[in-house]
Amino acid sequence: MKVLHVAAEVFPLVKTGGLADVVAALPVALAAQGADVRLLLPGLPAVMDSVQGARTVIDIGPCFGALRVRLLLARMPGSQLPVYVVDAPYLYRRGGGPYQDSLGEEWPDNLQRFALLGWVAAHLAADDADSTWVPNIVHAHDWHAAMACAYIAEHPPTPAGTVFTVHNLAFQGLFPMHDWATLGLATRLMSPAGLEFHGQLSFMKAGLLFADRVTTVSPTYAREIATHEFGCGLDGVIRGRGASVTGVLNGIDDEVWNPATDPAIAERYDAERMGGKRSCRQALQRELGLDADDDALLVTVVSRLSAQKGLDLVLAALPDLLSAGVQLAVQGTGEPGLEAALRMAMLAHPGRVHVHIGYDEARAHRLIAGADAIAVPSRFEPCGLTQLYGLRYGTLPIVRRVGGLADTVTDATPQAVADGRATGFSFDAATPAAFERAVKRAVEARRVARTWRALVATAMSQPLSWEGPARAYLDLYTAVRAGEHMGRLGEG
Numbered sequence: 001m002k003v004l005h006v007a008a009e010v011f012p013l014v015k016t017g018g019l020a021d022v023v024a025a026l027p028v029a030l031a032a033q034g035a036d037v038r039l040l041l042p043g044l045p046a047v048m049d050s051v052q053g054a055r056t057v058i059d060i061g062p063c064f065g066a067l068r069v070r071l072l073l074a075r076m077p078g079s080q081l082p083v084y085v086v087d088a089p090y091l092y093r094r095g096g097g098p099y100q101d102s103l104g105e106e107w108p109d110n111l112q113r114f115a116l117l118g119w120v121a122a123h124l125a126a127d128d129a130d131s132t133w134v135p136n137i138v139h140a141h142d143w144h145a146a147m148a149c150a151y152i153a154e155h156p157p158t159p160a161g162t163v164f165t166v167h168n169l170a171f172q173g174l175f176p177m178h179d180w181a182t183l184g185l186a187t188r189l190m191s192p193a194g195l196e197f198h199g200q201l202s203f204m205k206a207g208l209l210f211a212d213r214v215t216t217v218s219p220t221y222a223r224e225i226a227t228h229e230f231g232c233g234l235d236g237v238i239r240g241r242g243a244s245v246t247g248v249l250n251g252i253d254d255e256v257w258n259p260a261t262d263p264a265i266a267e268r269y270d271a272e273r274m275g276g277k278r279s280c281r282q283a284l285q286r287e288l289g290l291d292a293d294d295d296a297l298l299v300t301v302v303s304r305l306s307a308q309k310g311l312d313l314v315l316a317a318l319p320d321l322l323s324a325g326v327q328l329a330v331q332g333t334g335e336p337g338l339e340a341a342l343r344m345a346m347l348a349h350p351g352r353v354h355v356h357i358g359y360d361e362a363r364a365h366r367l368i369a370g371a372d373a374i375a376v377p378s379r380f381e382p383c384g385l386t387q388l389y390g391l392r393y394g395t396l397p398i399v400r401r402v403g404g405l406a407d408t409v410t411d412a413t414p415q416a417v418a419d420g421r422a423t424g425f426s427f428d429a430a431t432p433a434a435f436e437r438a439v440k441r442a443v444e445a446r447r448v449a450r451t452w453r454a455l456v457a458t459a460m461s462q463p464l465s466w467e468g469p470a471r472a473y474l475d476l477y478t479a480v481r482a483g484e485h486m487g488r489l490g491e492g
């Protein structure tokens with residue numbers, strides 16, 4: 001089975017969130033189960049500088065406003081995973097982020113930049129870019145890669161099947177309708193039944209409508225996005241795809257996130273050698289200038305600072321939580337208002353609150369290894385990876401019961417504790433009071449050493465590897481190849 005994964009980011013080259021972690025780990029896990037997997041990435045500077053052994057597969061020439069476009073084939077650094085790179089200097093080789101400039105403004109030519117990515121994927125699938133390797137399945141991730149599904153569906157008889165994974169429905173890739181002609185797609189698709197979305201054109205809809213199968217990164221989020229509350233205006237489209245929308249829970253990369261081998265942390269540990277975790281906790285308190293308080297519940301947050309992540313709940317509950325003996329260590333970047341409020345909290349509570357505004361992978365490992373608990377109070381969360389890292393590191397998640405958070409954390413109810421199933425603390429309402437109650441339950445639980453030890457042991461024993469999810473995707477690919485398309489646009 002030849003599978004082409006198409007995405008805009010991949011850890012450790014380009015990362016704005018969990019998508020990059022998934023794109024780095026899932027192809028490797030699929031390859032370990034016998035699939036012949038390649039990646040397709042845009043030639044962003046970090047990609048061009050890092051991939052190894054690049055050679056030109058085909059000179060594509062001018063397209064989407066770029067004068068020179070080439071398709072390269074290389075290897076991911078540190079692995080044998082083959083990666084196609086779209087080298088289009090005019091569109092991709094620039095400073096700033098993958099989607100935004102350094103001031104946080106969307107790149108004005110994102111339509112061209114990501115239409116090109118999908119268009120090249122479609123040409124690979126149609127056997128007119130690299131005749132030596134033609135994918136059976138094109139697996140596109142998020143709106144950045146979604147146009148692959150439209151181009152493939154619109155250019156039969158491309159034999160490749162398509163899978164589109166929604167990592168976050170809130171980011172949709174919306175562009176002015178007057179740019180339609182740039183896409184080179186039939187005008188009949190300029191309608192609400194096609195890519196039109198409230199007067200704009202939507203790349204997300206290209207994936208949702210045209211992929212043979214649509215997946216999201218947790219079963220609960222798959223159900224949620226079919227509702228008005230979580231559907232971001234696309235719930236009708238999602239309901240229209242019926243049973244072809246399913247959820248496959250993300251795994252985590254066991255080599256990158258493993259307390260027994262992690263080079264970034266003060267002392268390595270595992271479930272049998274928990275002394276290392278105590279050292280990590282002490283080292284973290286020292287590093288952050290937090291009081292060397294053994295009794296505190298040291299709670300960390302490692303997150304984008306956006307409305308999605310619910311950090312306003314943490315800020316509102318903070319005074320009461322500090323009175324209850326909580327220490328808080330936050331690392332994140334994002335909305336200036338949240339950054340400022342968090343900085344203020346640190347100034348107001350020396351020794352009890354530490355905030356680092358910035359993005360730092362190694363520091364994230366130290367925070368997650370050293371803390372007692374990790375808070376993820378999201379308003380919505382397609383999967384969430386940091387609570388999984390928390391489980392792996394014996395750092396108990398305190399989460400809102402939504403999306404992947406609901407699917408991965410078992411609340412420490414008396415029954416679940418008694419049954420040995422509990423792995424963290426969950427709450428329902430997106431209110432400071434509900435969050436506060438959950439954190440206070442964690443404070444109480446930590447006072448009973450035996451209970452806490454049992455929770456930590458259960459958390460650390462959760463199966464979180466990519467092996468199971470990779471098998472689920474392989475089954476899905478097999479079903480797609482067998483022709484179980486289940487009603488994509490234009491069929492039935």
Ligand code: ADP
Pocket residue numbers: 016017018019021302303304331332333358359360361364383384385386387
């Ligand atoms: P999302 O993709 O919605 O941001 P996830 O939980 O799926 O949420 O993934 C976030 C990823 O980004 C995790 O790997 C997390 O460790 C990382 N991350 C987020 N913010 C930071 C930060 N400030 N520094 C280091 N890593 C971060």
Ligand code: GLC
Pocket residue numbers: 017018019022167168217250381382383384385404
């Ligand atoms: C998105 C989601 C996050 C998920 C990640 C990887 O960024 O917000 O919940 O874990 O994608 O799938």
